[in-house]
Amino acid sequence: MTPSVTTAELLAHARATIALPAEAAKTLTALHTAATDFFTQDEAVKRTHGSDDFTYGFRPYGRQYSVSPDRPDMNESFTYWADNPATVPHHDVPTVAPFLQALRDYWAVAAGITENVLTDLAAHYGQQTQAPVAFRDYSYLEINWYHPSDRDLLQDRHEDGHLLTLAVSDGPGLEIATDGQMSPVPVRDSQLLVMPGSLLTAMTGDDIPPLFHQVRNHRLPRRLTVLFLANPPLDRPVPPFVSREGRAVDIAQLARTSGAMFGLPPAPSRPAGQTSG
Template structure:
């Protein structure tokens, strides 16, 4: 479709693009962001798997730049690679979890199509099995006291992935261009696509990683952001787009994952 081709071309040039999502994806998204508030603290505590970076994580469990300045949000992470290990939990039969599974299935197919298009922009070999090491993350920012304490609810950073699909419930996401902060504003059926440092490395630095942040709101308010982090299959042998030198993406993926305060990846 034309909007996908245009998004691929924009990512190839600038590291940033905007993509339309289907009505079905939008409905699943609404169920996820609206349904989070109905989940009990007991369920969150029991469905938390730190070694896998899977399930629920409390406020401040991840950071973007400084370990002592964590992101001001709670998190829920869903890895299809770990889903078979969670079947015994009653929570996996909830409406919230069903919406998460449905959204992830749809966005993973969209991510594969988009990544294929980005590779085609450079005449490069497509990446296989993106879903194997990719995951969905919901960030939930509570009402804060305003920017007097911190300018950013999530400090400026670049994601350590190939691509990030980001759909927030309200404004706050900004692209950091030097000293300039450019607000990312999306229509209801749009999602922001940001290149990460892995894609910069794979493209031999032709594609810039999208440096971004989340502003602390001027007045107290809640905000959620659903993100799909796209990683390549760590077992796929890849070479740079131009130099055609082998890239050890397995080590690169893990190093970037740990760099945000997470445990080492357990995908084998």
């Protein structure tokens, strides 16, 4: 079959771009506003909305790194799992509730795009009759709020270790590996960069390599990035789209442990508060 445009881009270039329609773009604009309101609150307030292990909600500066713990990513973060506000401590109070509503609205957009990409990839590998990868209960939005820094790189060169990352930033800095060198990605409003991770590499029998990337410091007073990070189910074995050379691969096992390379705890088999499959 002829692959979809996005699938063809991923196969040819290990990345793709998707422009958001106008109505979907409004949810991204609203999320930028709500995120700015949240991150400019007092540190003590923000910390009340983070879990003890920093998996859910607010994650303060210094808790995550790209390569080495002595070079933490120069940002705070907020993670929103499985379209479930109850994963965030004190989720129903005014200091976070508007932010969570904006996250929910954009989640629907990003999850719909991810569904289409994964369904098209499954079809490309002859799995049209199988259910698409059930990613929604195991994936999350991550909002990164960058700190001013004198370092050349705000995040060191890495790949995300997920199936896909849908990335969009409000300022320059993102650089991707292209023809053996790191090249800047133009900033375009409401255009998402689809970045495959090593889980998708395993799913496709190495057809689609992970996209390595980094964030260069342009000395901006503020910078915000919105990421949708797609995982496969984490509570049961997940076979790849294609297996080659008789290799047995459990994508779920890879997914549960991939966060360790960034100093994060193992991914939860089911996000807190989740009760349905």
